[in-house]
Amino acid sequence: MSEHKEQYECIQRLRHAPAVSDSGWELFIHRTERKQVKRGAYLVNAGERVSYAYFCITGLFRLFYTLEDGKEFIKSFSLSNEFVTSYGAMISGEPSYFSIQALEDSAVIEIPYAVLQELSDRSHEWERFVRKSVEQLYLKKEERERELLFLSAAERLEAFRKKYPDLELRIPQYQIASYLGISPVSLSRIINQKRN
Template sequence: MQLYYRSLKKMAHQGSIIDHDWNRFVEQTRVRHVQQGTYLIETGEPVEHAYFCSEGLFRLFYTLADGREYNVGFSPEDDYVTSYGAMVQGKPSTFTIEAMEDSVVIEIPHHVLKELMDTSHMWERFVRKSVERLYIRKEERERELLYLSARERYDAFLLKYPGLDKRVAQYHIASYIGVSPVSLSRLLRSDLH
């Protein structure tokens, strides 16, 4: 079990979390194995946990009324994944999070996160920095969709998620950068000439 907490502990100690606070965290969270294709959070569900991905990969996506899916992000190893807005507001999630590979997460109940933040300035700082990273990622994504060409959005995807193009089906990447799979295939073929 400690293997799964290792990368999170390394990140946490960069934020100066002392052993006593770390031990409280480990006691109140659990390691969860998630099979490929399993939904960690579904649209319309209440969100009571945040997750830290120790192994594997998740995608975050919206589903339109006609059934089309739009990927808005990916969470690989050493990344957080949740519907943060829904969790803190006590509202249902507006998007779904699916395991794209067999994965392992640390499941963190929201009430535990709140308690740690209320009692430890170090945990409060650590969570704040994590949320800041999520917010920056969201802002970057909005800017990319508004200002960049399809080619530039694809290049931004490669920079943001190194190696993910080898782990994710091309149609998922197309959905993420806001083009059809055919358009992405055409764009990538033009690079070969």
């Protein structure tokens, strides 16, 4: 297992990782692959089917929709020690509605969906692990929907800053505006008002 030690240690860092047996990790590690992802490269393209989930070892990804007029709407960001995929597309076999792009040079563990299914069928430990991972994705999605429906743009900016403390220094302002659902001009106005 030493040649895949980094994969093992990265997955173990998850807060909700259960006590999976060594043989369970061994199977996981030998059926997954560590990959480097260059800045600007895509893990998922909208309109394509999805066969993999990814665990971000290092780096940063944006998950975004492209509207018919070409405008982009960022639904979320994925950082180190988080899973990232188009989960709905992966389990349904339908094409993804959104894309996932690296905003920095990143490293991921690529996990075939078939491997997740096999591990879940074989082991209650892995079934719990997958369920807990999906629950985290669901909570993130629900929180995002609540922010868009109930918070003002200024309140959404505050929520963004709490959720992603250092992200303002890592991404351009127009991407923050896209995530907040406002124009870059409106974001500049809110930021200036807060400074005064």
